[in-house]
Each structure stands twice: as C-alpha cells, then as structure tokens.
Amino acid sequence: MSYKASFRVWRGDADGGGLQDFTVEVNEGEVVLDIIHRLQATQCSDLAVRWNCKAGKCGSCSAEINGRPRLLCMTRMSVFAEDEVVTVTPMRTFPVIRDLVTDVSYNYTKAREIPAFTPPAGLKPGDYRMKQVDVERSQEFRKCIECFLCQNTCHVIRDHEENKENFAGPRFLMRIAELEMHPLDVADRRHAAQDEHGLGYCNITKCCTEVCPENIHITDNALIPMKERVVDRRYDPVVWLGSKIFRR
Numbered sequence: 353m354s355y356k357a358s359f360r361v362w363r364g365d366a367d368g369g370g371l372q373d374f375t376v377e378v379n380e381g382e383v384v385l386d387i388i389h390r391l392q393a394t395q396c397s398d399l400a401v402r403w404n405c406k407a408g409k410c411g412s413c414s415a416e417i418n419g420r421p422r423l424l425c426m427t428r429m430s431v432f433a434e435d436e437v438v439t440v441t442p443m444r445t446f447p448v449i450r451d452l453v454t455d456v457s458y459n460y461t462k463a464r465e466i467p468a469f470t471p472p473a474g475l476k477p478g479d480y481r482m483k484q485v486d487v488e489r490s491q492e493f494r495k496c497i498e499c500f501l502c503q504n505t506c507h508v509i510r511d512h513e514e515n516k517e518n519f520a521g522p523r524f525l526m527r528i529a530e531l532e533m534h535p536l537d538v539a540d541r542r543h544a545a546q547d548e549h550g551l552g553y554c555n556i557t558k559c560c561t562e563v564c565p566e567n568i569h570i571t572d573n574a575l576i577p578m579k580e581r582v583v584d585r586r587y588d589p590v591v592w593l594g595s596k597i598f599r600r
C-alpha cells in the first residue's frame with residue numbers, strides 16, 4: 353500500500369533559507385528518513401541530511417518534525433494522517449550548516465569542559481568492587497546516544513544564545529550527575545555543576561525528558577537529585593564551615 357504525501361522540508365544554509373514543498377511516495381512501514389532518502393534519490397540529490405545507523409542508535413539523524421524534536425529514522429510515517437503535511441526542519445538550537453544538517457559542536461565543547469572520572473590517587477585495578485545498586489544508578493544514563501535532542505529542546509538555550517556559554521545542557525548535567533553518583537569519584541562535582549555548568553538555570557520543565565528517544569528520566573533521575581545534592585552541600589553546617597575555613 354502506498355500513497356503520495358505532502359512534505360515541506362527546510363532548505364538553506366547559514367545565510368538563510370526556507371521551506372520547500374514536495375509530493376513524494378510513501379510505502380507501508382517506512383519512516384521519515386526513508387522519505388528524505390527518496391527525495392534525495394528522485395527530486396533533489398543535493399538535499400543534506402546527517403544519518404548513519406537508521407536504527408535509533410547513532411544519534412545522527414536528529415531534526416524537528418512538525419515542530420517536535422525527533423529522530424528521523426525512528427519516526428514512522430504511520431503516525432501521520434495520509435493527508436497531513438509533514439514538515440521537516442533542522443534542530444533550532446544549533447547553527448545550520450546546510451538543509452537538515454546543523455553544527456552541534458557546542459555539545460562537544462561542553463563535553464570537554466567536564467573533568468573525567470577521578471578515582472582516589474593510588475587506586476589500582478581490582479582494589480574496589482562496586483555494589484550493584486551503584487552500577488544500576490548510572491546505567492540508565494549510559495543509554496544516551498548523544499542525539500542532542502534534549503539539548504535542542506531545553507528552553508534555557510533554545511531561544512537564548514547568550515546562555516550557551518554558561519549552561520552545559522541536560523545531557524551534560526546528567527553526565528555530571530552520573531559521575532557525582534559514582535562511589536569512587538573524588539572530584540568536586542556539586543560546586544562545579546552549580547557555578548560552572550549552570551545547573552541553576554534548569555527550572556525542571558522536563559521538556560528534555562519528554563523528547564529523549566532512549567526514555568532516560570533525565571530530570572527526575574539526574575537533574576533533580578543533582579540539585580538536591582547541591583542544596584545539601586549549601587545547607588550542611590559542617591560543609592559550610594569547612595568551606596569557610598579552607599578558603600582562608
């Protein structure tokens with residue numbers, strides 16, 4: 353069973369662009385990425401799109417479909433009515449390179465700003481056994497495929513370019529939470545999360561969680577616990593006194 357669908361695809365580059373209309377064949381079982389590939393094959397061979405696995409695992413094909421941030425390869429055409437116009441635009445938070453391809457280097461810059469796992473000095477392999485409960489706590493966060501849809505969605509930077517410098521975004525605040533929850537990590541994560549990576553900008557709107565294709569509970573399991581740990585640190589009189597003494 354096939355039908356003709358109406359597609360509107362954003363085309364352009366850093367200097368500007370606009371939506372272009374197409375009528376294109378859709379077959380049973382296809383996803384939006386199939387249709388974009390059909391457009392490349394039949395109507396506009398220079399249409400730029402980033403993709404790799406077509407299985408929801410590489411995180412490359414992030415875009416916005418009818419205004420909602422989604423993976424092109426995991427969005428079935430069957431979720432749209434046959435007479436519905438399907439509009440595909442690039443992620444809005446990142447600068448456009450061409451057509452549906454954006455420059456996501458902001459995310460790699462933020463990743464580099466987070467100090468790596470820091471075990472106690474002198475710890476040798478085999479010296480420590482992690483408890484299963486500690487393994488499980490961070491395992492959920494490690495399902496991240498780095499699609500950056502959560503980063504694209506978060507209102508703190510979506511319409512506020514000026515916040516990008518001071519805000520790591522949900523994906524990387526989650527990475528900080530993962531390290532903070534690691535029983536062996538000795539780095540100062542709470543202070544850094546708040547003061548250097550912008551945890552305080554997050555007002556737990558949960559939009560990041562809603563768009564995560566891996567269904568990671570970013571807000572409930574990473575950001576809110578991280579905020580609680582920051583508050584504990586601030587209001588713990590022993591920690592407060594210690595920070596005053598050691599700052600002198």
Ligand code: SF4
Pocket residue numbers: 495496497498499500501502503523560563564565566567568570
């Ligand atoms: Fe994508 Fe989810 Fe990872 Fe964010 S946390 S980058 S939405 S997989």
Ligand code: F3S
Pocket residue numbers: 505506507508521522553554555556557558559560561571575
């Ligand atoms: Fe942004 Fe997610 Fe917080 S959308 S405001 S990081 S809960």
Ligand code: FES
Pocket residue numbers: 403404405406407408409410411412413414423424425426
């Ligand atoms: Fe890999 Fe879509 S092509 S996630």
